[in-house]
Amino acid sequence: MSNLTLIANPTKTISGTVIVPGDKSISHRAIIFSMLCKGRTKIYNLLESEDVKRTIDVSQSLGSNIITNNQFIDIHGLGIDGISEPKSVLDFGNSGTSLRLFMGILSSQTFTTTLTGDHSLLKRPMERVASPLRLMGANISTNNGKAPVKILPPLGKFHGIDYRLDIPSAQIKSAIILASLFCRNKTILHTDTTTRDHTENMLKLFNYPISTSKNSIEVNPGILESPKIIKVPGDFSSASFFIVAALLSEDSRIIIKNVGLNPTRTGLINILRLMGADIQVDITNKNYEATGDVIVSSSKLMGIKVPNKLISLAIDELPLIFLAAAMASDETIIRNAEELRFKESDRIKSMVDLLKNLSIEVNEYQDGLEIKGGNISGGIINSFGDHRIAMTALVASSIAKEKIEVENCENINTSFPSFITLMNSIGMNIIKKEL
Numbered sequence: 001m002s003n004l005t006l007i008a009n010p011t012k013t014i015s016g017t018v019i020v021p022g023d024k025s026i027s028h029r030a031i032i033f034s035m036l037c038k039g040r041t042k043i044y045n046l047l048e049s050e051d052v053k054r055t056i057d058v059s060q061s062l063g064s065n066i067i068t069n070n071q072f073i074d075i076h077g078l079g080i081d082g083i084s085e086p087k088s089v090l091d092f093g094n095s096g097t098s099l100r101l102f103m104g105i106l107s108s109q110t111f112t113t114t115l116t117g118d119h120s121l122l123k124r125p126m127e128r129v130a131s132p133l134r135l136m137g138a139n140i141s142t143n144n145g146k147a148p149v150k151i152l153p154p155l156g157k158f159h160g161i162d163y164r165l166d167i168p169s170a171q172i173k174s175a176i177i178l179a180s181l182f183c184r185n186k187t188i189l190h191t192d193t194t195t196r197d198h199t200e201n202m203l204k205l206f207n208y209p210i211s212t213s214k215n216s217i218e219v220n221p222g223i224l225e226s227p228k229i230i231k232v233p234g235d236f237s238s239a240s241f242f243i244v245a246a247l248l249s250e251d252s253r254i255i256i257k258n259v260g261l262n263p264t265r266t267g268l269i270n271i272l273r274l275m276g277a278d279i280q281v282d283i284t285n286k287n288y289e290a291t292g293d294v295i296v297s298s299s300k301l302m303g304i305k306v307p308n309k310l311i312s313l314a315i316d317e318l319p320l321i322f323l324a325a326a327m328a329s330d331e332t333i334i335r336n337a338e339e340l341r342f343k344e345s346d347r348i349k350s351m352v353d354l355l356k357n358l359s360i361e362v363n364e365y366q367d368g369l370e371i372k373g374g375n376i377s378g379g380i381i382n383s384f385g386d387h388r389i390a391m392t393a394l395v396a397s398s399i400a401k402e403k404i405e406v407e408n409c410e411n412i413n414t415s416f417p418s419f420i421t422l423m424n425s426i427g428m429n430i431i432k433k434e435l
């Protein structure tokens with residue numbers, strides 16, 4: 001059971017320049033594609049966090065040779081046919097992305113694997129990934145729809161599919177794309193909702209025959225060619241905590257350098273601008289992933305009805321949008337966000353609890369929230385072991401009247417171990433509670 005409690009004391013002005021650590025989603029994919037490709041790949045700026053460590057550990061259990069030094073990690077890839085049977089159950093800890101992406105990789109193998117995770121991961125839905133993989137020939141069983149997931153060798157031929165993605169999830173999409181690398185025929189995916197496209201971008205970087213249009217993806221049989229070097233951009237999701245802290249604090253201005261600005265990830269900026277935020281973006285690099293700088297100044301925000309099409313582009317940042325809405329004039333309505341119920345915690349429920357504890361009026365819907373802007377008090381918040389809820393609650397101290405105490409904060413290490421140090425470097429005041 002977690003016992004790390006953090007205390008965030010109210011602050012006024014924050015300022016400075018921040019460089020956030022590497023992107024979590026891209027770090028997972030960089031390791032996975034380097035493993036699946038023959039030859040050596042060096043990965044720079046890989047995120048060092050618990051979740052990414054799980055992806056490294058599982059890749060090693062499947063036979064990859066991974067050498068880490070303090071500048072880069074060096075992966076000697078196995079090639080698409082080189083994965084070997086692990087000696088034990090594969091434990092993905094808190095990392096839903098890793099577990100689901102590996103379901104795609106392991107579905108076509110000639111040996112049996114069992115994939116499991118921690119208390120939170122065991123509560124998250126896995127049938128949504130298992131069922132399209134079964135259409136490709138996978139022999140998968142789940143535990144009442146959840147992990148542990150058992151993957152046996154396919155009974156017949158493993159093959160590509162023509163499939164409509166009804167759930168707006170990059171993890172489902174990526175698991176199918178990964179599975180399709182092991183097929184002799186093509187896979188076509190249709191989708192009406194845009195979700196993060198890092199898997200597609202990374203495959204293009206590996207010179208793989210994938211084509212993408214607004215509503216479809218076609219993956220053809222081909223060979224992965226190592227780009228030799230992959231540079232992981234800063235994580236926009238980590239940068240988002242600084243963006244919202246600067247907007248809410250008085251007389252504040254911060255610069256975030258070299259952060260990933262892939263448009264399938266930056267919905268937070270679009271939503272906050274609609275609320276009146278002063279955010280400038282300068283794209284400096286358009287390699288396989290766009291990167292650049294973001295400058296944010298304190299702003300008065302107003303409530304809006306968040307456009308449905310921006311929800312999937314800000315999915316991990318919606319808790320921060322809820323917090324910004326709590327400080328905005330009038331009401332903000334966020335709907336079409338039911339996916340939040342399937343994250344590391346039920347993030348709609350966790351945020352209702354958080355906002356009510358900080359004296360904000362909120363109405364809960366199955367797929368979202370209606371939030372009435374007000375004054376944030378201090379309070380004691382349970383993060384429900386969810387890293388993004390914990391960090392959102394701590395950011396609230398930039399505008400709170402009294403201190404905010406956040407329980408259950410260990411899981412910040414799954415995505416952003418340097419969060420407290422970086423936050424305090426721009427003027428926040430977050431300390432560990434001595435128990």
Ligand code: S3P
Nearest residue numbers: 025097168169170171172315316
């Ligand atoms: C991720 C996809 C999203 C996101 C998660 C990371 C990824 O999940 O919430 O933090 O790296 O593919 P869903 O695919 O379930 O929306």
